[in-house]
Amino acid sequence: xxxxxxxxxxxxxxxxxxxxxxxxxxxxxxxxxxxxxxxxxxxxxxxxxxxxxxxxxxxxxxxxxxxxxxxxxxxxxxxxxxxxxxxxxxxxxxxxxxxxxxxxxxxxxxxxxxxxxxxxxxxxxxxxxxxxxxxxxxxxxxxxxxxxxxxxxxxxxxxxxxxxxxxxxxxxxxxxxxxxxxxxxxxxxxxxxxxxxxxxxxxxxxxxxxxxxxxxxxxxxxxxxxxxxxxxxxxxxxxxxxxxxxxxxxxxxxxxxxxx
Numbered sequence: 425x426x427x428x429x430x431x432x433x434x435x436x437x438x439x440x441x442x443x444x445x446x447x448x449x450x451x452x453x454x455x456x457x458x459x460x461x462x463x464x465x466x467x468x469x470x471x472x473x474x475x476x477x478x479x480x481x482x483x484x485x486x487x488x489x490x491x492x493x494x495x496x497x498x499x500x501x502x503x504x505x506x507x508x509x510x511x512x513x514x515x516x517x518x519x520x521x522x523x524x525x526x527x528x529x530x531x532x533x534x535x536x537x538x539x540x541x542x543x544x545x546x547x548x549x550x551x552x553x554x555x556x557x558x559x560x561x562x563x564x565x566x567x568x569x570x571x572x573x574x575x576x577x578x579x580x581x582x583x584x585x586x587x588x589x590x591x592x593x594x595x596x597x598x599x600x601x602x603x604x605x606x607x608x609x610x611x612x613x614x615x616x617x618x619x620x621x622x623x624x625x626x627x628x629x630x631x632x633x634x635x636x637x638x639x640x641x642x643x644x645x646x647x648x649x650x651x652x653x654x655x656x657x658x659x660x661x662x663x664x665x666x667x668x669x670x671x672x673x674x675x676x677x678x679x680x681x682x683x684x
Contacts, residue, residue, distance in 0.1 A: 425613075425650055431672045434530040434652045435505040437616035438674070439475035441609050442503075446471060448584040449577070452492065459485050464496035466581075468574055469678050472500030478509045486520045493679055501525065501678040517677040525676035528654040531668040535615075535644035535651055539667045541633035543598070548606075548638040551593040554583055560595050563602040568621040578619070592642070593619075596635040598626060604635045608643055615643035617653040633662050640666075 425433065443462050447453055451465025451472065458479040463472045472493060479485040486502075493500045502522065504513055518524060551560060557579045565575030585591055590611055596604030603626040609616040617640070622631045640651050654674055655663055664670070 427671055430532040430614075430650065430652065431506055431530065433612045433614045433650065434532060434654070434672060435476070435507055435674070436612035437609060437614055437652055438503065438654055440611040441616060441618060442471060442473050442475055444585065445578070445581045446473075448581045452496075461489060461492075463489065463492040463500055464498060466577060467498060468570060468577060469499035469501050469680070470569075470676075471577075472496070472498050474500075474502040476505070476508060477502075477513065478507075482510050482513055482516055483520070486516060490520065490679065497681065499678070499680050501676055503528075504675040504677060505530070506672045514675055514677065522677040522679050525678045526657075527673035527675050529657065529660050529670050530672040530674055531653050531655055531660070531663050531670050532614075533640070533651045533663075533666065533668045535640060535649055537667045538637060538640055538644065538651075539665065541630060541637040541666060543630050543634040545598055546604075546631060546634050546638075547597045548594055548604075548635050549597065550639075550642070551587050551595065554587060556595075557582055557587075557593070559602050560593055560605055563595060563623060564605045564619060564621055566623045568605070568619060592639070594635065594639050596622075596631060596638075598631070604631050606635050606639045608639055610643070610646075610648065613650070615640065615648045615651040617651055620653075620659070632659070633666060636663070637666060 446462025446465040449465030460476040461474040561575040561579035565572040592608040594606045607619040
């Protein structure tokens with residue numbers, strides 16, 4: 425893949441993740457030539473998302489997305505990637521009442537160039553049975569995003585989606601204690617990396633890099649050539665250390681429920 429193809433894969437892999445999770449959560453999907461969104465399937469703003477737009481009348485689509493969010497009574501947002509149009513979409517969203525949540529760096533790696541990272545004693549296991557999601561969720565809830573609320577919703581969605589490809593979920597153990605999580609989605613021709621988290625008391629020991637390297641080795645051994653991810657600003661240096669290159673940014677625009 426060239427850089428343009430990788431940028432599109434960054435957008436499309438994340439879109440596939442959000443659309444699939446939203447549908448499993450009971451949300452309403454819109455997928456047509458102008459826009460793709462999933463709204464109403466999650467209590468989390470990040471997962472009630474417009475993930476692509478090339479609409480001629482963007483203001484109308486923005487208004488329709490707000491109408492859906494209000495109807496379902498959920499927070500949500502737009503994930504504005506490089507392919508989305510019009511070019512002033514961000515300004516239009518702010519004018520409509522969305523707040524700018526910042527950029528999410530889009531990064532990609534040719535898996536043949538993955539740099540190794542190991543932590544002595546760290547054991548990484550792929551989940552093979554649905555009941556193992558309990559440990560995954562309990563670990564994720566100790567330090568990711570909105571904590572227990574997010575972890576429980578995500579686990580409930582993955583119970584419906586199952587554990588077979590294209591979904592791969594992992595727990596990292598240190599001295600038999602679960603300390604890290606990761607998920608891989610095989611879509612858009614690449615391995616997308618999500619929910620990488622190390623519990624707070626085990627951070628700054630290289631565990632995040634080590635579990636990332638382990639799950640990407642498995643993706644590489646499965647025949648995948650590239651991995652992509654949307655990084656938090658804080659995680660950018662960790663992924664760069666493994667060989668990821670920053671190729672784009674996905675800009676997040678959030679809408680919160682009005683206070684009663």
